[in-house]
Structure formats: structure tokens, C-alpha cells
Amino acid sequence: MKRIGIIGVGEIGRAIVMGLCDGGDKSPEVFLSPRGARTAAELSERYESVQVCADNQEVVDRSDVVIIAVRRQEGHEALAGLKVDGDKVVVNVMAGVGIDDLRRTLATDAPLVRAIPLPAVRERRSVTATCPSHPVVNALFEHLGGVLPVADEAAFDVFSALTGTLTTHYWYLATLTSWAIGHGIASDDADSYVRGLFQGVGRSLSDETRSLHQLAADHETPNGSNERIRTTWFAPANSDALNKALDDLLADLKLPRVEGSHPKPPVS
Incomplete structure (x- = not known):
């Protein structure tokens, strides 16, 4: 090498x-x-x-x-x-x-x-x-x-914007843990359970024979708990807000720079 x-x-x-x-x-x-x-x-x-x-x-x-x-x-x-x-x-x-x-x-x-x-x-x-x-x-x-x-760089910037979602995922998991703690679950138990729950989900991503939408459907039953949270919390307004945040980040990544100036960088 x-x-x-x-x-x-x-x-x-x-x-x-x-x-x-x-x-x-x-x-x-x-x-x-x-x-x-x-x-x-x-x-x-x-x-x-x-x-x-x-x-x-x-x-x-x-x-x-x-x-x-x-x-x-x-x-x-x-x-x-x-x-x-x-x-x-x-x-x-x-x-x-x-x-x-x-x-x-x-x-x-x-x-x-x-x-x-x-x-x-x-x-x-x-x-x-x-x-x-x-x-x-x-x-x-x-x-x-x-x-x-x-x-090309236009497509590359889209991938770059996607990386800006990583810490949001961790905060989502941390919020779940905090919710459980607020309902009387011991901190270590809540943390361990949430980590184990999503490590299993992460492993399923290696199955490239199923699309992400199909994986979601396979983890869901009609009128079940997963469908309820998805359709009430991740409603169209929530999805639109995420799309707008990504669009705004993408626009910032594409901003031209002037020599000697330092625009505020996106947080990754």
C-alpha cells in the first residue's frame, strides 16, 4: 500500500x-x-x-x-x-x-x-x-x-448531507432511554435494552435483498405498536421537516467560498 x-x-x-x-x-x-x-x-x-x-x-x-x-x-x-x-x-x-x-x-x-x-x-x-x-x-x-x-460533486454533496443525520439517530435512542427512565426503569437497564434493541435492527441492514421500506414492513403488524408509533410520531409533517433540514444542509454544502472567508461549517 x-x-x-x-x-x-x-x-x-x-x-x-x-x-x-x-x-x-x-x-x-x-x-x-x-x-x-x-x-x-x-x-x-x-x-x-x-x-x-x-x-x-x-x-x-x-x-x-x-x-x-x-x-x-x-x-x-x-x-x-x-x-x-x-x-x-x-x-x-x-x-x-x-x-x-x-x-x-x-x-x-x-x-x-x-x-x-x-x-x-x-x-x-x-x-x-x-x-x-x-x-x-x-x-x-x-x-x-x-x-x-x-x-459528480452534486451527487457527492447529497451523500455528504446524509452523514449529517448520524447524531440525530443517537439522540433518538437517548430520548427513548430517557423516556423509559422517566417511567421508573433503572438507567442501566434502559440503556442496555435500547442498545440491544437497535443493534438487532442494525444487523438486519446487512440483508440487501430487502429494501428499507420492506424491512420496515417486515417489523410491523397491521394496527400493531410499531405501526402506531410510525404513523403518529413520524407523520407527514415530521417527514417534511426532515427533508427541509436536509435540503438546507445541502444548500450550505454547495455554497461557493470566497478566498479568505470561512462560512459556518455544517456540524457533522
């Missing part, structure tokens, strides 16, 4: 390193920026193949594939002045930063690929959307759980 450099060692950067270095396979050389120094130092101590570089330019110089994982509002500062030769492959995981925008910032002819890796890449269990398709990047994320090359 190619030598991997990561600029911005936050949650996603950490997950990528763990996915690359855990699991028994021969680990690639990984070069980390000093941004997120505490996490970078922890990873370099844990994995023999991981090194922390003095600065971002050293990360670029020592790597074949450079993953840019800084926050969107920090991108201009972190990347200004970097020299990226055309023989590198740059993977951009900054939400809302398009290929043309990043190319202007880096002033490079190197291949640029957008990607949406999620924390589950640490376990090699997450499909990563990429745009455009590139064999080196596809191989990298196939190794980390799977890759979904996307035809």
Missing part, C-alpha cells in the same frame, strides 16, 4: 490510522501532521509504522497519498503555502470544500479526490463515498470497509 500522510489528526484521522494499522495485515507507513498533537503522539506510540512529522510540508513530502482532514474553517490556514507535486494523490475529507476550491488553495496539478470516511473505518466496516473515482483512493477505502465512487 502507498505511504499515507494525514493533515489534521482528529476523530476521522485517528479512525483512518486505526483501520490501516489494526487487523494483522502489514501496515503502510503513515505520516501525521503535528495538528492534533496529543492524538498524533498517541498513535505514533501505538503503531510502529506511524510517525509524527515536524510540519504539514513534511507530511506531503514523505507521502504518496495525502489525506486532508482539517475542519473546513481551518483549511486555508492549515494549507496555505503547501507545495504539492503532481505525483501525489490528495484526498479531501473536508465537508463543503469542492475540488476546484481546494485546487486553488493548493495550486497543484495533483489528482484531487473528495471522500466521506466515517468513524467506523477504524473497524473496516464503513463504506466511503468518493468523487471522482481514482484507483489508488478506491483501493485505500476498499481496504477500510468499502468504497462507493460517485459520478
Whole structure:
């Protein structure tokens, strides 16, 4: 596997390193920026193949594939002045930063690929959307759980918006737990039951022979409890509100950026 450099060692950067270095396979050389120094130092101590570089330019110089994982509002500062030769492959995981925008910032002819890796890449269990398709990047994320090359950036932004629903799912589960606690259930028992309930639902998603609507129908009986909650709580108004929230997020992801300005990033 190619030598991997990561600029911005936050949650996603950490997950990528763990996915690359855990699991028994021969680990690639990984070069980390000093941004997120505490996490970078922890990873370099844990994995023999991981090194922390003095600065971002050293990360670029020592790597074949450079993953840019800084926050969107920090991108201009972190990347200004970097020299990226055309023989590198740059993977951009900054939400809302398009290929043309990043190319202007880096002033490079190197291949640029957008990607949406999620924390589950640490376990090699997450499909990563990429745009455009590139064999080196596809191989990298196939190794980390799977890759979904996307035809254009407009479609890519739709997938990016979908990732904004993850914490809503966790809050939904937390609300169920709080409701049970409010009705006298012990906190640990409520938490354990809700986790077990939805872990089972999650496993059913691996059955790709059934559509999501079919899975819902298979978990529901006419006039039963599941149908009652779905039709009363997840009513058309609730569905419309979710669609509007996603539309608003998608519009924000598509906003053009002016050089030197930093619009408020979407929370992922």
C-alpha cells in the first residue's frame, strides 16, 4: 500500500490510522501532521509504522497519498503555502470544500479526490463515498470497509448531507432511554435494552435483498405498536421537516467560498 500522510489528526484521522494499522495485515507507513498533537503522539506510540512529522510540508513530502482532514474553517490556514507535486494523490475529507476550491488553495496539478470516511473505518466496516473515482483512493477505502465512487460533486454533496443525520439517530435512542427512565426503569437497564434493541435492527441492514421500506414492513403488524408509533410520531409533517433540514444542509454544502472567508461549517 502507498505511504499515507494525514493533515489534521482528529476523530476521522485517528479512525483512518486505526483501520490501516489494526487487523494483522502489514501496515503502510503513515505520516501525521503535528495538528492534533496529543492524538498524533498517541498513535505514533501505538503503531510502529506511524510517525509524527515536524510540519504539514513534511507530511506531503514523505507521502504518496495525502489525506486532508482539517475542519473546513481551518483549511486555508492549515494549507496555505503547501507545495504539492503532481505525483501525489490528495484526498479531501473536508465537508463543503469542492475540488476546484481546494485546487486553488493548493495550486497543484495533483489528482484531487473528495471522500466521506466515517468513524467506523477504524473497524473496516464503513463504506466511503468518493468523487471522482481514482484507483489508488478506491483501493485505500476498499481496504477500510468499502468504497462507493460517485459520478459528480452534486451527487457527492447529497451523500455528504446524509452523514449529517448520524447524531440525530443517537439522540433518538437517548430520548427513548430517557423516556423509559422517566417511567421508573433503572438507567442501566434502559440503556442496555435500547442498545440491544437497535443493534438487532442494525444487523438486519446487512440483508440487501430487502429494501428499507420492506424491512420496515417486515417489523410491523397491521394496527400493531410499531405501526402506531410510525404513523403518529413520524407523520407527514415530521417527514417534511426532515427533508427541509436536509435540503438546507445541502444548500450550505454547495455554497461557493470566497478566498479568505470561512462560512459556518455544517456540524457533522
